[in-house]
Amino acid sequence: MSRDCTRVALLLVFLAALCARGAAKTDAGFHYLDPAQIDLTVWLPPPPDVGSALERDDEERVAAEVATRNSSQFALAKAASQRSVFFFADSIGTQFKPSRFPITDAFFGRVESDVEKLVDLAKVYWGRPRPSGAAKKRGSYPSGHAAFAASTAILLAQLVPCKREQIFGQARTYAENRIVLGLHYPSDVAAGWTAGTVAVFAMMRNPAFERDFAATKAELQKECSPAH
Numbered sequence: 081m082s083r084d085c086t087r088v089a090l091l092l093v094f095l096a097a098l099c100a101r102g103a104a105k106t107d108a109g110f111h112y113l114d115p116a117q118i119d120l121t122v123w124l125p126p127p128p129d130v131g132s133a134l135e136r137d138d139e140e141r142v143a144a145e146v147a148t149r150n151s152s153q154f155a156l157a158k159a160a161s162q163r164s165v166f167f168f169a170d171s172i173g174t175q176f177k178p179s180r181f182p183i184t185d186a187f188f189g190r191v192e193s194d195v196e197k198l199v200d201l202a203k204v205y206w207g208r209p210r211p212s213g214a215a216k217k218r219g220s221y222p223s224g225h226a227a228f229a230a231s232t233a234i235l236l237a238q239l240v241p242c243k244r245e246q247i248f249g250q251a252r253t254y255a256e257n258r259i260v261l262g263l264h265y266p267s268d269v270a271a272g273w274t275a276g277t278v279a280v281f282a283m284m285r286n287p288a289f290e291r292d293f294a295a296t297k298a299e300l301q302k303e304c305s306p307a308h
Contacts, residue, residue: 109197110193110194110197110198111190111191111193111194111288111289112190112191112194112282112283112288112289113194113197113198113279113282113283113286114282115197115198115201117282118198118279118282120198120199120201120202120222120278121201121202121205121206123278124202124222124271124274124275125271126206127206127208127220127221127265127267127268127271128267134267137266138265138266138267139211139212139265141259141265141266142211142262142264142266145259145260145262146213146262149260153260154261157260157261158261160253160254160257161225161254161257161261163192163196163225163228164188164192165184165188165192165232165236166185167250168232168233168236168247168250170246170250171243171246171247171249171250172236172240172243172246172247181299181300183295183296183299184239184296184299184300186292187292187295187296188232188235188236188296190292191231191232191235191280191283192228192231192232194279194283195224195227195228195231195275195276195279196224196227196228198227198275198279199222199223199224199227199272199275200224202219202221202222202275203218203219203220203221203222203224204219206219206221207219208220208221208268210263210264211262211264211265213262214262214263216263220263220264220265220268221265221267221268221271222268222271222272222274222275223255223258223264223268223269223271223272223273225254225255225258225264225272226255226258226264226268226269226270226271226273226275227272227273227275227276227279229251229252229254229255229272229273229276230251230255230272230273230274230275230276230277230280231276231277231279231280232251232276233247233248233250233251234276234277234280235280235293238297239293239296239297239300255269255272255273
């Protein structure tokens with residue numbers, strides 16, 4: 081079985097287990113998640129072993145991206161690093177602003193906070209160093225930006241389904257930019273995307289999430305009206 085197939089199989093087992101457990105009780109500091117319910121150190125594969133072929137592949141990919149990027153590509157990737165649902169205004173429209181959608185702003189702020197806290201627990205556990213030359217020193221694995229991209233895109237695409245393709249396209253570019261910037265390895269980004277996906281699935285089992293999601297959907301409903 082290939083590595084990708086193994087990861088998919090583990091994810092399916094995990095999702096089935098979550099369904100069986102039902103709604104989670106959240107811990108202090110989390111809004112919609114219980115960190116005891118989702119242990120990323122169990123459900124994510126560990127980062128590549130030091131000196132392994134997988135680690136060399138990671139290093140070579142980052143080195144190639146950094147060597148071939150130009151100043152314009154670097155500037156665009158750096159500018160597109162905002163952790164806010166309103167980063168997706170490029171996909172949804174210039175009218176997509178916090179002042180116009182305060183319920184959406186608050187809801188995604190809670191989601192982002194939960195995902196970030198969950199990912200940070202895994203970063204501390206694995207303590208993987210960043211790629212050579214990266215200014216940031218916090219753990220590299222999994223990528224918090226990729227987790228943000230996945231979780232936000234999954235939810236926002238349900239809330240504004242007429243923009244689904246654009247949202248996911250922008251999210252993928254956002255996550256891949258972490259490699260272009262030399263801040264993360266490809267395996268960090270892949271694990272971050274999985275982490276964000278799993279986190280959102282668990283949130284959907286939480287009654288408070290369901291309530292807030294419905295309120296956000298009502299606020300955003302007009303964004304898929306015929307006029308848009």
